Amino acid sequence: MDEKLSLAEISENLRLIEQTEARILAEKILSGEPGLVAVTGQFGSGKTTTTLMIAHQVWRQGFPVTLLTQDRNFLNYLHLSLPQDWEIQYVDSSEQAWLEAIEVVTTDSSRAIAIDQLTYDNRKAILKAMQTGHWVFAPIDTPFVGIDVLSHLKVWQYSSEEILANVSGIVSQMLLPKLCENCAQLRPASLEETRLIYPDSYEIKELWYEQGCPVCENRVGGEYRYGRCASYEVLQIDAETKPLLSDYLEHNSLRALSVHKHFTMQQSSRGLVKKGQVGIQTYRNEVLQNPLFRIQHLWEQEQLRASRIQQMFGRFVTQHLAEELMSHQGFERIIEGEKRDVTCFFCDIRGFTTWSEQTAPTDIFTTLNQYFREMIDIVFQYEGTIDKFIGDSVMVIFGAPVEQIDHHLKAVNCAITIQKKVIEMNRLSENEPIKIGIGINSGEVVAGCLGSDRRMDYTILGDVVNTAARLESKAQPNQILLGETTYDAVKSEVSCRSMGNLNLKGKAKAAAVFEVIYSLTEED
Numbered sequence: 001m002d003e004k005l006s007l008a009e010i011s012e013n014l015r016l017i018e019q020t021e022a023r024i025l026a027e028k029i030l031s032g033e034p035g036l037v038a039v040t041g042q043f044g045s046g047k048t049t050t051t052l053m054i055a056h057q058v059w060r061q062g063f064p065v066t067l068l069t070q071d072r073n074f075l076n077y078l079h080l081s082l083p084q085d086w087e088i089q090y091v092d093s094s095e096q097a098w099l100e101a102i103e104v105v106t107t108d109s110s111r112a113i114a115i116d117q118l119t120y121d122n123r124k125a126i127l128k129a130m131q132t133g134h135w136v137f138a139p140i141d142t143p144f145v146g147i148d149v150l151s152h153l154k155v156w157q158y159s160s161e162e163i164l165a166n167v168s169g170i171v172s173q174m175l176l177p178k179l180c181e182n183c184a185q186l187r188p189a190s191l192e193e194t195r196l197i198y199p200d201s202y203e204i205k206e207l208w209y210e211q212g213c214p215v216c217e218n219r220v221g222g223e224y225r226y227g228r229c230a231s232y233e234v235l236q237i238d239a240e241t242k243p244l245l246s247d248y249l250e251h252n253s254l255r256a257l258s259v260h261k262h263f264t265m266q267q268s269s270r271g272l273v274k275k276g277q278v279g280i281q282t283y284r285n286e287v288l289q290n291p292l293f294r295i296q297h298l299w300e301q302e303q304l305r306a307s308r309i310q311q312m313f314g315r316f317v318t319q320h321l322a323e324e325l326m327s328h329q330g331f332e333r334i335i336e337g338e339k340r341d342v343t344c345f346f347c348d349i350r351g352f353t354t355w356s357e358q359t360a361p362t363d364i365f366t367t368l369n370q371y372f373r374e375m376i377d378i379v380f381q382y383e384g385t386i387d388k389f390i391g392d393s394v395m396v397i398f399g400a401p402v403e404q405i406d407h408h409l410k411a412v413n414c415a416i417t418i419q420k421k422v423i424e425m426n427r428l429s430e431n432e433p434i435k436i437g438i439g440i441n442s443g444e445v446v447a448g449c450l451g452s453d454r455r456m457d458y459t460i461l462g463d464v465v466n467t468a469a470r471l472e473s474k475a476q477p478n479q480i481l482l483g484e485t486t487y488d489a490v491k492s493e494v495s496c497r498s499m500g501n502l503n504l505k506g507k508a509k510a511a512a513v514f515e516v517i518y519s520l521t522e523e524d
């Protein structure tokens, strides 16, 4: 008896659900609606102890606990002592015996019920216990974690409705070998490796590696010289997550759950790598290559892609474009940069400096905001991407990040629509009329993301961009100037006139320039 440890001590020794995020989520489950809290994990990962630990938390909230077990040696091999007022009952391993035992226990509505294992024999009894609104804690012998445990519960012939109505949470654990103290080394990782641990990073970071030594080699035989540490997965099932999980169970459709509802094994394991408790190789071999986490991994990639898109393009592309980008197979190419054929378009207010000097600042902002709002609407209408605002000048891209076959024509039509809109706005406004000049040029650029972890922007680089900017600076009020490549692509559909060859700043050779002819009235 002296050798036995109390649950509190066990908790201390195991540092149960040590990672803050997982613990907070586990506590949140216990503060919610009663139901089944299922604990899963590999053989020998200590899920029975974890189950009792979690039951212990509810006991501390004032629920007496009854422990039902069909194993007479149950307490012996646990090597722990339970609180005095926990009631332990042995139940024969038959369906009838379990149903009778549950019938008795559930008459006390304030009791929590801990079960040594969910099995085929007691599945009906456990469902009954859940349906009477009791807390039920049970380990399940399955290697599955998180949402996959829910599918696995169907093995016990629980329906999706029964599962979602009666399960409050899933806690899963996995033990990972601790980083070898003999040969651990912190060194710069590749970008690919950095992203395994810091998925949204664009910069390489230092990570912990095991360099390989006799101790590490021993691990092949299953010896963990420096012990193991637990990685957790916690899923909360509540009003918010139920509809999403129901979609998953019924239609196999996966939608993202927030980290406040679903803390994954990957996130948890990454935390261990960041803290230097687990090596990057271990993460790669045991977590990333674990087939059970593959769906999660894909899901996470999807979420990550969505948040990157949001971060980089959210403000400046249409919803339609954002969605197309999210499904874009080559998203990584965008991040890393690629050659693209695009049309680039600069638009700027003529005489802005003079105008702004003579106008009250609030009027300037009101006028400019109205102008930009209209302009952005038109750009989106033509599926252009606003690359950047530089003072009163705007850079727009057509043909990237999403390919457009007719990007030349879209850009030119967009420019004409903007010019007409501005003229119309001037007619309706009492303010000083705004006049804009537009320069358009097409050709091959390098498109991709530039910046750092702090801020990342999608942009295009190349001579095409510089020339478009030069053309814009040459454009008179209300004028649209085209470079030769754009002109060649649109000349059969847009009337233009040649301006001859103009010397553009920074260009050795004079460039052929064309002006778009359009009517200054809205009507056509």
Ligand SMILES: [Zn+2]
Pocket: 180, 181, 182, 183, 184, 210, 211, 212, 213, 214, 215, 216, 217
């Ligand atoms: Zn080692």
